[in-house]
Amino acid sequence: MSGLPYKQVGMPAQGGIVAICDHASNAVPNDIDLGVSPEVLGKHIAVDIGTLGVVERLATSHGIPVHHATLSRLVIDLHREVDSPGLIPETSDGHQISGNLAADHDARIQRFYHPYHEAFSRWIASAPPKLILSIHSFTAELESKQEERPWEVGILYNEDDRAARHAIRLFREEGYITGDNEPYSGKLLNATMNRHAEAQGTPYIAIEIRNDLIADEAGQAKWAALIHDIANRVALALD
Template structure:
């Protein structure tokens, strides 16, 4: 295992599953200065992403690459010059250990190896398709009145081809689907902009509601639903 990522080798199908925020791991030499209980919270990890991504990789026979450290250590879904790379606040919680952290060192240690590995995996695929997997909290502590009723959100920037295929199929499967909800892929799409949109590689970006994928039953349900839809998107676009 590389400390920057975990790789799940499920087979040779030209689909790459990417989970930027799949881990809550904080290396022993990184001091965030927070209550350790927060590492179980959405500010530290996209709950359910590692499990659903692993199930999908094995179900589809493809590879998954999962970020190896918490988003509080470095946010892997941010451009190299983005201000949110080292968060000092997250949903009302201060992250004091990041105030004077060495950004360049963390980039070299975590961010660069993760994205270089994604690039190499895609280069080895003849006709790649990407599935980007995230999860969202149904309620923000800093904005409790914000309504987030969706079961799953679909995010994209300029390339909405897979979104248009997937959304009606997800609705047919009984899910309440947010199109560019609860976030906009126009704003929060760094990994897909870099590896998919900038290279003309088709992709589907999903945000699962974390309370629906917080246990094995929910994780298996979402993997069952997403698997055939991802294959359909790949078969039509890749």
């Protein structure tokens, strides 16, 4: 991974749309041993599969600036509150992350978590956006628990559902099986948008894409174009 825990592509424009992707990478710094195999680092517990390709295309093909993580969520989960038990996971979907059992939490927070979020705060403060997109992906089936996950995309929200309501309607109108606070609820897991959107009064769309739909370049390009279109329609509807 690069020296910074984030990368920014493009520059925000006043009143525009920006995107953030907390789980874009499965990279692990050379000086951290998670105690897991390369196979585990390819799973959804280490990275939101396909999201990097989506957000890179949002930035380069569709003009939506992106701030994204450059390290694995197994090193530190940037989409958690700083005091969350899952911030530096010791287990995830049935896999033990043995290298985290004795991790120095404060050191990782200072090295990765604070720089990531402070950089995004400065970035959007320079040109406050009208709408923030939070891009994630989910697996159609967990390894440790059997449950039906029929959705192709989910829209999450906590208290502020202004943009979410429009996005849910628009995805459904396009024919997609769209979860309303599914496959899990933004009222429980919404840390990044709680901090950077809800706390600032900025509308947002937290988007969860089923990862098999964006596992290849064609799917990533399709979903980047779709998200760009729907995000712009939501921004207009918010006027």
